[in-house]
Amino acid sequence: MATAVDEPNPLLQDFEFPPFDVVEDKHVRPGIRTLLKNLESDLEELERTVEPSWPKLVEPLEKITDQLAIVWSMINHLKAVKDSPELRAAIEEVQPEKVKFQLRLGQSKPIYDAFKAIQDSPQWSSLSDAQRRQIKEAVLKGVALDDDKREQFNKIEQELERLSQKFEENVLDATKKFEKLIIDKKDIEGLPATSLGLAAQTAASRGHEDATAENGPWIITLDAPSFMSVMQHAKNRGLREEIYRAYVTRASSGDLNNTAIIDEILKLRMEKAKLLNYNNYAEVSMATKMATVEKAEELLEKLRIASWDAAVQDMEDLKIFSKNQGAMEAHDLTHWDTGFWAERLRESKYDINEEELRPFFSLPMVMDSLFNLAKTLFGIDIEPADGLAPVWNNDVKFYRVKDSSGSPIAYFYFDPYSRPSEKRGGAWMDEVVSRSRVLSRNGKAPRLPIAHMVCNQTPPVGDKPSLMTFREVETVFHEFGHALQHMLTMQDEGLVAGIRGIEWDAVELPSQFMENWCYHRETLMGIAKHYETGESLPEEVYLKLLAARTFRAGSLSLRQLRFASLDLELHTKYIPGASESIYDVDQRISKKTQVIPPLPEDRFLCGFSHIFAGGYAAGYYSYKWAEVLSADAFSAFEDAGLDNGKAVQEIGHKFRETILALGGGKAPLEVFVEFRGREPSPEALLRHNGLFTSHQAIYYLGSREAKACVLIGDGSGGVGAGGKFKQMLVIHDIEKTGIVAINIVHYISQS
Known part of the structure; x- marks a missing residue:
């Protein structure tokens, strides 16, 4: 009989679809260590036999990097969607060993010399754009540094990886730690039925077994569906204030305080930049992006000027409206009031109640309509393939993507619902495996790409399906745009296929492009069917949604500009340990980007995972940069006529063949020009936003x-x-x- 020791480790098995259902914390330490040992041996063999040719250099290199990427992303994904102290501890223990190998790989002198030899030889001119672009990042990994500087660089990279991991864990733990138990129904007045049901469901899961939506008790958390509902709908101003203050001070005190971690991350990033002969970390970041620091700052300032007057007017509108409604706080509206009164004003102005619209946006109908749109635009069919691949939770759906011939071209997972006890907040898409010629499973056709899409929308309550807000619908379209770029790539060079190798400030183009279709009449009316009666969304409601698109556009724009400007400031000019703290910088930036400055005790930065635990360091501006690209791309369809089915299909096909198909194998500006026929312009973005x-x-x-x-x-x-x-x-x-x-x-x- 096989013992536990003899059981095969799922992380080390050959698989087409990752065994998400059986991987446990006990597999992480032995699995990663064995994998790293095998890859170290493969790397030594490559260094010994390397030649300055594509088959002898890049193909074996892709095999090494791909194995590590797939296995590490598998366990990291499980940590994000099925977190546990045991899994977290196991990953933390082997993470330094993984980073050490990555640095060893990225700084291999024989590999770098072979790349340089290719670059300096006649064969360079015969390489494709995709092949040439793979060489550019080697220098940023420290390969050209002297031994002592490389050792220092490696220590910095190790510490940055550890600090980022700790930052994210603190945010998750601080979010999970907070809960507000409410027993008296009058304290929760204004919350819609869906939110009351979720709050009761949360209470039941935390020991209040008899909790009901009608009679409570209810538990409010800092998870997005719960937090946003309170901010927009709770009549109890004291409750709104308490929840808001808790949210903007997450991970800023006690054992979970991220303040010192932020300073240390910024200090180490600056040291890393200096080692690489850059003035600051923002310059390092921009070395692999479309923009420069100056161009990014220029765009942010243009958008700030275009947004400011509109945002000031937004606030005046709220003050006048709340005063007319008899609000005591009308003259002193503050952070925990704006969401509530903005929602009341929007309801009044456009006669739209987000909660009342939920029955028209059931998840099954949204997904069907999204897939129909993908078929119209890109000529693909998407069908359920549940049971084909293992999943990490019963709520996860698995899909197969086919081209017009009926052949599979990609697969993806979809994990839609919030699970505060084990799943981090937000929404994201990432790769599971990428398309690759070298890693073909049959030696003929390229390996097919697989993606996962993760959201945190309101789960089904009782017998009702997940009923979504319009914003949640936009979020699903957004993440699906990312997934499409990964899945519809025709790039066979695995290291730059799909979303790999795409400049970070261009990677949001397809996602933000897809959001535009939520306002397209035919698309939206196809989605919006009442889940019980099948009744279509009334035409006048559609027109109001369309009109409401630019509601508070100035304020929403400034919110993003605050984050983007703060990110650039911290990575260009901020000096850790100087007299000005990170919070002082935030207050200073906010005077130019916020009509109401943050509270003095605001510690939003302690939860800013995008730049301290994600890939957006000195790159948060990318959202706005890509908004320009995506709005301009969508305007190609507007110019042709959105009601012209033939033209829409033709342009959709062109979008697929360029933006979605070329991956990281071609510079994004060239790709955009190939699609649009010219360089991007901010006109369409300002027009769409009513600015x-x-x-x-x-x-x-x-x-x-x-x-x-x-x-x-x-x-x-x-x-x-x-x-x-x-x-x-x-x-x-x-x-x-x-x-x-x-x-x-x-x-x-x-x-």
Whole structure:
């Protein structure tokens, strides 16, 4: 009989689909150590036999890096969606060994010399763009450093990996630690039925077995669905304040305090930059991006100027509205009031109640419509394949993606629901395996890509399916855009296939592009069917949703600009240990980017995982940079006419063949120009966000031949009077429509 010692380790088995269902913490230490030992042997063999040719250098290198990437991402993924103290401890123990090997690999002199020999030889001109682009990151991994500096560099990398891991764990633990038990129903007045059901479900899972949505008790957490519901709907201002303060001070005190970790991360990143002969870490970050520090700062400032007046007006609108509603705090609106009153104003202005719309957005219908859109745009079919691959939770769905011939071209997992006790917050997409010619499973066809999409939306309550907010619908479309770029790649060089090797400030293009379709009439009306009656979303509600798209656009823009500007400031000018603390920097940046500055005790930075535990360090601006790209890409469909089915399919096919297919094998600016026929312009983004001034509108009128625009004003003045415009419609056939007027006050219809 086999003993536990004899059991095969699932991390070391050959598999097409990762064995997510059987991997446990006990497999991590022996599995990773054995894998690293095997890879070390493979690396030594490669260094001994390496030649300056693609088959003798890059193909064996891809096999080494791919094995480690797949296994490490598997256990890291499980930590994100099925966290436990035991799994966490096991990963923490072997992580330094994994980083040590990665540094050894990235700094291999024989491999670097072979790359340089290729670069300096006649064969360089015969290599593809994809092959050439794989050489650029070697120097950033410290390969060219002298021995003593390389040793210092490696210590920094090890410590940065450890600190980032600890940062994320502190955020997760601080989020899990907080809970607010509510017994009296009047304290929770205003929360919609879905939120009450979730709060009761949470209470039941934490020992209050008799909890019900109607009678409680209820538990509020800092997990996104719970936190956002309180901020938007709780009439109890004291409750909103308590939850808000808890949220913006997460991981900033006691054993979970991230303050010192942030300072140490920033200090080490600066040291790393200096070793590589850069002035600061932002320059290191930009070395593999489309932008430069100056270009990123220039874009952020342009958008800040375009957003500021609109954001100031947003706040004035809230003050006037709340005062008219008899609110005592109308003259002193603060952070825990804006979400609540913004939601009331939005309901009043557009007669839209997000919670009342939930029954029209059931998860099964949303996914069906999303897949139908993908078929229309990109010619693919997506079908359930549950049971084909092991999953980590019963709620996880597995799908097969087929091309027009019916052949499988990719697969993906979808994990939709919030699980606060074991799953980190937010939404994300990542690769499981990438497309690869070298790693073909049959020696003929390339290995097919596999992705996973993870969200944290409201789970089903009782017999009801997951009923989504419109924002949750947008989030699913967003993550699916990322997945499409990974799955529809036609790049066979595995190291730059799918989302691999794409400049970070371009990687959000497909995701933000897909969000635009949530406002496309045919798409949205296909999604929005009442889960019980099958009734379609009323036309007037659709038009209101469309009009509400630019609601508080200035404020929402400034929120992102605060994060992006703060990120760049910390990675260019901040000096850890100087008189100005990280929180002082935040307050200073916020004076220019926030109409209401943060609370003095705001510690948002302690939960800013994107830049301290994710890949967005000196790169958070990428969201705005990619918004410009994605809005401009979508405007190609608008220019052709969104109601022109044939044109939409043709442009969708072109989008697939360029943006989605070329992966990291070609510079993103070249890819964009190949799709759009020109370099990107911020016009479409400002237009979509309703942030055009009259001057910009006139410029826009003159920038499209044989077209006219209807300018939708806000009542503050027309063209030439300095007015702002809420929306702009491109009219493709001015004679047919007969529209000749401008300065129309209310939104009427879609272009």
